[in-house]
Amino acid sequence: MTDWLGPAEWIALWLSLKVAFWATLFSLPFGFAAAYALARGSFFGRQALNVLVHLPLVMPPVVTGYLLLLGFGRTGPLGEVFEQLFGIIFAFRWTGAALAAAVMGFPLMVRAIRLSLEAIDHGLEEAAGTLGASRLRVLRTITLPLAWPGILAGAVLGFAKGMGEFGATVTFVSNIPGQTQTLALSIDTLLEVPGGEPLALRLAIVSIAIAAVALIVSELLAQRVTRRRAV
Amino acid sequence: MLRVSIAKEFDGFALDVTLDAPAGVTAVFGPSGSGKTSVIRAIAGLLACDRAEVSLDGRDLSKLSPHKRGVGYVFQDARLFPHMSVLKNMRYGGIHDEDAVVAVLGLGALLDRFPAALSGGEKQRVALGRALMSAPKVLLLDEPLSALDAPRKAEVLPYLEALRDQTAIPILYVSHDMGEVARLASRIVVLNEGRVVLEGTVEDVLADPAAVPFLGVRDAGAVLTGRVVGHATDGLTKIETGAGALWVPGAVGRAGSNVRVRVPAQDVILSRSAPTDISALNVLPVTIAALERGAGPGVAVALTAGDARLLARVTKRSCDVMGLAVGDQIFAILKATAIAPADVG
Numbered sequence: 110m111t112d113w114l115g116p117a118e119w120i121a122l123w124l125s126l127k128v129a130f131w132a133t134l135f136s137l138p139f140g141f142a143a144a145y146a147l148a149r150g151s152f153f154g155r156q157a158l159n160v161l162v163h164l165p166l167v168m169p170p171v172v173t174g175y176l177l178l179l180g181f182g183r184t185g186p187l188g189e190v191f192e193q194l195f196g197i198i199f200a201f202r203w204t205g206a207a208l209a210a211a212v213m214g215f216p217l218m219v220r221a222i223r224l225s226l227e228a229i230d231h232g233l234e235e236a237a238g239t240l241g242a243s244r245l246r247v248l249r250t251i252t253l254p255l256a257w258p259g260i261l262a263g264a265v266l267g268f269a270k271g272m273g274e275f276g277a278t279v280t281f282v283s284n285i286p287g288q289t290q291t292l293a294l295s296i297d298t299l300l301e302v303p304g305g306e307p308l309a310l311r312l313a314i315v316s317i318a319i320a321a322v323a324l325i326v327s328e329l330l331a332q333r334v335t336r337r338r339a340v
Numbered sequence: 341m342l343r344v345s346i347a348k349e350f351d352g353f354a355l356d357v358t359l360d361a362p363a364g365v366t367a368v369f370g371p372s373g374s375g376k377t378s379v380i381r382a383i384a385g386l387l388a389c390d391r392a393e394v395s396l397d398g399r400d401l402s403k404l405s406p407h408k409r410g411v412g413y414v415f416q417d418a419r420l421f422p423h424m425s426v427l428k429n430m431r432y433g434g435i436h437d438e439d440a441v442v443a444v445l446g447l448g449a450l451l452d453r454f455p456a457a458l459s460g461g462e463k464q465r466v467a468l469g470r471a472l473m474s475a476p477k478v479l480l481l482d483e484p485l486s487a488l489d490a491p492r493k494a495e496v497l498p499y500l501e502a503l504r505d506q507t508a509i510p511i512l513y514v515s516h517d518m519g520e521v522a523r524l525a526s527r528i529v530v531l532n533e534g535r536v537v538l539e540g541t542v543e544d545v546l547a548d549p550a551a552v553p554f555l556g557v558r559d560a561g562a563v564l565t566g567r568v569v570g571h572a573t574d575g576l577t578k579i580e581t582g583a584g585a586l587w588v589p590g591a592v593g594r595a596g597s598n599v600r601v602r603v604p605a606q607d608v609i610l611s612r613s614a615p616t617d618i619s620a621l622n623v624l625p626v627t628i629a630a631l632e633r634g635a636g637p638g639v640a641v642a643l644t645a646g647d648a649r650l651l652a653r654v655t656k657r658s659c660d661v662m663g664l665a666v667g668d669q670i671f672a673i674l675k676a677t678a679i680a681p682a683d684v685g
Contacts, residue, residue, distance in 0.1 A: 236419040238406040239384055240433030240474050250432075254423050 118312055120287055121295035128203055128269030128291055132210035133218075133264050140215060140263060144222035146253075149231075165277075166216040174280025177209055181281075205282035206289045210271030218267035222326065225259020262327035269323035273316055292316050317321070342510040343479050346382045347391040355379070355389075355534040361478075361510040367521040367542070368514045369555070370531035377416075379531070383512070384411045396477055396510075397425035403578040412476030417484045418463040419454035426466050433474025436471075445469045445499050461492035465499055466633045472503070479511040482685040484521060493520075493557035493586045494527065500524055518559035519680070522546065522602040530554050547649035549632035551641035552605065557638060561604035562651040568593040576621075576676060582648030587621040591683045601682055605640065611671045612662060622674040626650060628666050631659070639664075643672055 114122070143162050147155065155177035165173050181188040181199045191197045229252060237247045253260075275293040282289040284298060296312045299305035345358040348678035355375045359366075368376045381387035383394050385406035394401040394409075401409050406502055412433075420429050426447065430438070445465045455463060464484050471479060484500075486491045497520070504511065504524055515521050521528060521542065528545050537554050538545050545551050547562040566581035577592040578585055579601060586601060593599045614623060629649070630642040639659045643650040650672055654664075664670070 148406065230419070232415065232419050233421060235386055235406075236413070236415060237421070237432065239386070239409075239411060239413040240470065241407050241410075242432070243407055251421060 113202075114311060114315075115308060117286060117290075118295060118308060121290050121292050121312070122315060124203060124206075124287070124290065125272050128207045128210050129214075129268045131204075132207040132214060132271040133268045135207075135261070136211040136215055136218060136267060137264055140218040140267070141222055141260060143215075144226055144263070147219070148223045148226035155315070162219050163216045163265040170213065170276025173212060174209060174277035177205075177212065177277065177281040181205065181208060199282070201282050201285060201289065203282075205287055206274075206278050206291055207264050207271075209272045209277040209281045211267075213274045213277050214267035214270035217270050218263040221266055221331070222256065222259050222262035224331075225256045225319045227319040228259070237275045258330040258333040262330040264328070265323045269320050272319055272323075300334045341397060342512070343393070343395045344379070344383055344391045345391065345393040346379065348382070348387070348389040350378075353534055357531065357534070357536055359529045359536060359539065361512055361527070363508050363510055364527065365504050365511045365525040366514050366527040366529060368512055368529050368531060369516065369518070369521055371556075373515060374531040375534040376516075376531055377482055380413070380512055380514055383478070384413050384480055385409055386413075410475075410477040412479045414464070414467050414471050414472055414479070414481045416485050416487055418455075418460075420458075420463055420466055422455050424454075425451065426453050426455070426458070428468060429455070430470045430473050431665055432454030433470060435474050436475035438473060441469045441472045442561050443500050445472075446588060452643055459492065460488050461495045464488065464496055468499070468503070468584070472507075476674035477509055479509060481496065481513045481544065483499040483514050483516070486515070486517070497523065515627075518546075518555065518561070519602060522561075522563045542661050543649070545600075547642060547651050549642045549651060551632050552632065552638075552640040552651075552653065553634060557606060557634075557636075557653060558604070560606075560640065560651060560653065561602055561608075562649050564601045564603060564648050564650070566599060566601060568597050570595050577684075583645030583650060584624045585627070586624075586674070586679075588679045588684050589676055590684070592683070598629045601679060603650060603674060604678065605651040605653040607675060608643075608650060609673040610641065610652055610654055610658070610662070610664070611673055614671050617672060618673065619675075620673045621676045622648070624674070626672045628664060628668045628670065628672060630666060631664060633659075645672065 142159065147159055178186055183200045188199055191199065197204055199208050207275060234247050234251055237251045242250065273293050278289065278291065279294055284290050284294045292300065296309045299309035342361040343535055347356045355378050357375065368379060370376050378387055382389050382392050385404065392402050445468060447465060449468055450458065450462055450466065458466065472608050485496055488496065501524065513525055525542050528540065528542050532554055538551050542563055552560040564581040564583055566579040566586065569578040569580050571577050571591050576587045576589060578587055579599060581601065588601060624645050626643040626645040629644050630640060632640040633656060634640065637655050638653050639656050641652040641654060641664065643652060652672060
């Protein structure tokens with residue numbers, strides 16, 4: 110079984126899982142906050158936030174990657190901040206691949222969470238308020254539990270997107286085996302190499318399987334949200 | 341004492357309401373769109389208003405956010421939390437008087453269930469219990485029975501009556517059902533197009549002929565208070581009221597218990613002489629206290645009977661043919677079956 114893929118491919122698969130995992134974990138709180146603001150808030154700049162969140166979905170990925178390079182590269186303003194404050198370097202590291210994956214998966218994540226928030230009857234939150242619950246307690250005891258399936262669905266979608274991200278990643282952190290060469294980048298590399306096609310096909314099958322499972326899981330979770338609403 | 345003064349401009353509708361609610365049930369009555377729900381949402385802090393003065397026993401609530409107001413709110417649609425059991429729902433706002441609340445509302449058998457497994461009436465009882473267990477200083481009920489069919493209403497009403505008799509806080513009861521109002525409320529505030537048009541005790545307002553246009557000709561009718569004398573074997577109940585003995589259909593109340601009987605004005609027939617050979621069971625000697633000619637074909641006739649008041653609605657034609665005038669001693673005839681069982685309690 111292990112020789113079904115070569116060692117470099119196993120590393121790429123493992124790296125992809127790692128990149129997608131951390132990308133999802135760190136973007137989830139921000140994703141929820143953005144979704145909550147878009148679903149519940151009425152504030153100045155709401156439309157601007159909406160556009161900003163969705164931009165990575167419609168911009169050419171190479172542009173997103175280029176912007177990340179400008180902002181989070183070694184000499185980019187944000188890159189310097191992160192290096193000095195947290196000792197995190199994004200440029201040409203797997204952390205940069207995770208950042209690219211997070212940004213590219215963000216719109217999908219926010220969309221799923223936002224839909225689940227909008228499915229919650231706001232009246233329930235009002236009722237909790239009249240029972241003496243502060244906004245934070247309402248969020249913790251009513252909103253979050255009811256939105257949970259949607260949050261999980263958003264996380265799954267973000268994870269799947271992160272697994273397969275190509276354009277922004279290759280632009281931002283290049284294609285370095287063992288460091289930034291994720292599944293998609295690995296496939297691309299194999300296709301350039303004479304005789305690499307069978308391996309590329311196997312990797313493609315792996316990524317299709319992961320994407321399909323992710324979609325099924327998120328679909329099942331979404332159905333739970335609609336069922337709740339019907340009650 | 342709850343004191344409320346609110347104003348808000350909506351699109352093509354201005355709400356400007358000032359009202360007081362002492363301990364006990366104050367009904368907020370009016371047609372759909374008269375601003376009833378807006379008033380209690382403003383009291384709970386759920387509706388931002390141009391002017392919102394709300395004070396309870398002298399303490400200003402207006403500046404507090406909803407969760408600090410100590411206001412219990414029962415919504416029309418119950419709004420139970422679907423992911424919590426009945427017990428968890430009820431304990432959400434506190435565990436004040438849990439055993440008593442569960443007993444009064446008859447919720448013992450429901451505690452482990454989830455909202456999805458409850459009937460509409462059960463949901464409303466749970467919502468009521470949940471509000472009560474948060475130890476509210478004011479209770480706001482927004483048409484809690486309007487989403488229920490008649491049998492479910494009849495199931496929940498006795499619980500509301502028990503609640504009324506056992507709490508000493510102001511309860512605002514929003515409704516457009518005069519039967520509920522007559523049974524539950526001691527005071528009534530009538531809204532029309534965003535303003536208070538009538539205010540007073542239920543006995544006074546419902547017996548006032550000038551109130552008929554605002555209550556609607558079908559809903560107008562005085563409330564008699566009385567004591568159940570006994571139940572006849574043919575299915576009727578005899579009630580001794582200030583206006584005399586009254587036969588009403590059904591086995592109502594226990595002998596000796598106090599009940600209210602709503603007598604719809606349009607079901608009262610007036611006669612110059614005491615009729616004989618007539619199927620109606622209730623014939624009461626009355627005196628005409630006032631006549632109020634409406635814009636339509638009707639006349640509202642205020643009647644006194646003993647120490648009680650009644651209201652009748654007859655046509656202008658009948659009024660003129662009979663030559664009815666204030667001070668005349670006549671007879672009010674009331675079909676027993678015109679009094680719906682839901683109007684007695």
